[in-house]
Amino acid sequence: MATGTVEALRRHGLRATPQRVMLLEELRRRHDHPSAEDLHRSLLPRSPTLALSTVYATLESLERVGLVTRLSLGEGRDRYDAHAHPHAHLVCLGCGQVQDVPLPPLALDPAQVGSFRYAYSRVVHYGWCPRCQASAKDIGPRRGREECPP
Amino acid sequence: MATGTVEALRRHGLRATPQRVMLLEELRRRHDHPSAEDLHRSLLPRSPTLALSTVYATLESLERVGLVTRLSLGEGRDRYDAHAHPHAHLVCLGCGQVQDVPLPPLALDPAQVGSFRYAYSRVVHYGWCPRCQASAKDIGPRRGREECPP
DNA sequence: CTGTGTGCAAATGTTTTGCATTCGC
C-alpha cells in the first residue's frame, strides 16, 4: 500500500520521504477533511518527531503538484482533501462536518468568464446534518451564517 | 443615500450607528470584495478613531442578519460582499482579484444531500485574468494552486 | 435610562519563516 503512494509522489516529481508517504496515505484513508493540526495529531504517535511545520510544508508540496486540495471554508483553519475525483462539498452549518457529494454539472457560459482563462470551479453546499437538526439550537452556527444568498 | 442604509440596518434589527452605516455604504459601493483591513484603511481617513475590532464586530453583525456575506477564498484573510443578488465568484489565480459572475443554475439532486436539510450553495470559479495571462509567470499563484480537480 | 456598540489593548490560533541538521536519490 505504501508502494502506490511512493510511486504517486515520484510520478509528480516529489521525493518520497517517510513524512510525505505517511501524510498522503493518512489523507487518502480519511474522508473527514482534516486540518493540518488534525493530521499532525493523528501521525504523532507513529512518528513522534514529526513537526507541525513539516506537515504544512508537505501539504503545500502535495497541493502544488495536485495530489491534495486545500479547502478554506471560513472556519479559521484550512482543511485538506486527497480524493482526486471531482466532487462538491456539503458542510453542516451546525457542527462543521464536511462530506463529499457528487459535483452537479456546471453549465459555465464562456461569456460569463469574459477574458479570463478558465481553470476550474469549486462548489460548496451548506445545510444542517441530521444530528444538528435534532439538537436544534444547542450548537450555534460555526462562524455565523444564518442566511446569505450568494 | 445614507437613508437607505439606515433603514436597511433597522429593518434587520440592528442599531444604526455611524460606524455600521459607513461600513455598509462602503461595502455596497465597492465591487472588489475588500477584507476587514481594506475596509478599515478606507474608512480611517473619514473616521480616525474607528477600531479594526469594530470593523470585525460590525461585519459579524451584518453577516448575521444577512446584509453581508463573508468569503473565504484561501488567501489567509476573508473578504466581504454586500451585494444581495445571488451570484458566483470568479477569482484570478495570479493576482487574486475577485469579480462577481452570474450563478449557473445548480441542479441539486436531493438524494445527494441525503438527510441534510439543505440551506444554500457557494460557487467559485478560478482562472487567470487577462493581465496575469500576459505577465505569464511573473506573479506566482497566490497560495499555490496549479491544477486541483475538486 | 438601559443595554448594545465602540475603542483600545492584550490574547488566541493558525500558518509562515529562518536556520542548522538530516537524508533521498
Add this chain to the structure above:
DNA sequence: GCGAATGCAAAACATTTGCACACAG
C-alpha cells in the same frame, strides 16, 4: 555528495476577547 526536506523555535498575521466608556433608541 548535493540539494531538497525536516525539525525546532520564533515570527507574522488575521481574528477574537475583555473591559471601561459612549451613545442609540
